[in-house]
Amino acid sequence: MTARVPSDPHVVEDLTALADGALPPDRRAAVEAHLAGCPACRERRAALAAALAVLAAAPRPPEPLPGFEQRFYARLAREKGARRGWLTRLAARPRRWLVPAGGLAAAAAVIAVGVLQVREDRMEMARHLDLLEDYVAIASLDAVESAEDVEVVLQLDRLEGRP
Amino acid sequence: MVSDPDAALMVAFRGGDESAFRALFEKHGRAMVAFCRRFTRDPSRAEELAQDVFLKVYRSADGYEPTARFTTFLYRIATNHCLNEVRRARRDPQPGHDPRADDGAPLDPDALPSTGASPEDEATGRALERSVERLLARLPENQRAAFVLCRFQGLSYEDIAQVLGVTVPAVKSLVHRATVAAAEALAPFAGGEGAAA
Numbered sequence: 001m002t003a004r005v006p007s008d009p010h011v012v013e014d015l016t017a018l019a020d021g022a023l024p025p026d027r028r029a030a031v032e033a034h035l036a037g038c039p040a041c042r043e044r045r046a047a048l049a050a051a052l053a054v055l056a057a058a059p060r061p062p063e064p065l066p067g068f069e070q071r072f073y074a075r076l077a078r079e080k081g082a083r084r085g086w087l088t089r090l091a092a093r094p095r096r097w098l099v100p101a102g103g104l105a106a107a108a109a110v111i112a113v114g115v116l117q118v119r120e121d122r123m124e125m126a127r128h129l130d131l132l133e134d135y136v137a138i139a140s141l142d143a144v145e146s147a148e149d150v151e152v153v154l155q156l157d158r159l160e161g162r163p
Numbered sequence: 164m165v166s167d168p169d170a171a172l173m174v175a176f177r178g179g180d181e182s183a184f185r186a187l188f189e190k191h192g193r194a195m196v197a198f199c200r201r202f203t204r205d206p207s208r209a210e211e212l213a214q215d216v217f218l219k220v221y222r223s224a225d226g227y228e229p230t231a232r233f234t235t236f237l238y239r240i241a242t243n244h245c246l247n248e249v250r251r252a253r254r255d256p257q258p259g260h261d262p263r264a265d266d267g268a269p270l271d272p273d274a275l276p277s278t279g280a281s282p283e284d285e286a287t288g289r290a291l292e293r294s295v296e297r298l299l300a301r302l303p304e305n306q307r308a309a310f311v312l313c314r315f316q317g318l319s320y321e322d323i324a325q326v327l328g329v330t331v332p333a334v335k336s337l338v339h340r341a342t343v344a345a346a347e348a349l350a351p352f353a354g355g356e357g358a359a360a
Binding site (some may be wrong): 016 | 185188196201206209217234255288291311319338343350
């Protein structure tokens with residue numbers, strides 16, 4: 001049980017457990033043997049026993065007001081109702097989320113297509129950079145005034161024998 | 164499986180028997196109010212705290228395993244809940260309300276049950292209860308928990324050790340120190356000077 005300072009021959013630390021009947025038999029015998037020859041420890045035991053007797057006689061705290069059980073069952077019912085409501089709401093949430101989630105998914109798809117389209121346009125522009133440069137150069141000379149002029153520019157590659 | 168009728172009731176409740184839970188509440192509910200009152204020293208919240216404890220028991224049924232006595236399981240929940248409440252009240256004191264200021268006196272003296280005792284005896288009883296409250300207020304939390312569980316709830320040292328998550332020798336020491344303090348605090352009622360230490 002509790003380790004005692006070896007030089008302390010008294011059994012003070014065991015006196016409460018002795019009164020509570022919580023000592024193992026061998027320790028109980030040792031403590032009682034010590035008490036038989038130690039007035040100081042007997043006095044301490046008597047003080048502890050008196051305190052325990054006073055505590056045993058202390059008035060119990062007041063009982064709860066009438067309706068104690070009913071108040072608890074009512075609260076329990078409210079909590080269970082609230083819990084059911086919470087679970088119901090939780091179960092309903094995925095359906096309610098479908099609308100915004102679907103909208104978000106659609107928007108993401110549009111953006112992705114748009115990004116891909118822009119990327120494709122840029123790739124196309126890069127592939128015909130030479131043609132674009134020709135068009136810009138000719139336009140800067142005010143040589144492009146009509147659709148026919150544009151058609152001429154478009155045919156420049158072929159006319160110049162470029163691949 | 165522990166041979167404990169209350170644990171068997173809890174297992175029955177886990178299996179869906181609501182009446183088993185009610186039986187447990189009706190057996191331990193009032194003692195729980197007293198425990199919460201003594202532990203937190205807040206008579207105005209004792210019933211609510213006891214309800215909280217049983218709601219926690221209700222919610223924890225699915226995970227309950229009867230590896231120990233039901234009272235061990237119950238008071239472990241209760242001790243943790245009351246400790247949290249004591250610490251919360253210390254961090255966030257309510258304006259105009261200090262449980263220590265109650266000094267053990269009931270909020271409504273008329274709520275005290277009539278014991279049939281003489282007015283002198285009733286006055287002595289109230290003075291004793293106030294002394295016990297002052298004693299509990301002075302005890303460190305772990306001593307107060309061990310002391311209340313031992314002296315007022317009737318738990319064994321072994322059960323208290325399981326409730327508090329400490330060793331039996333530690334419980335023995337906690338209970339002893341608190342009892343020595345009680346001997347000093349209650350000496351006027353015992354007709355002695357409290358030379359237990």
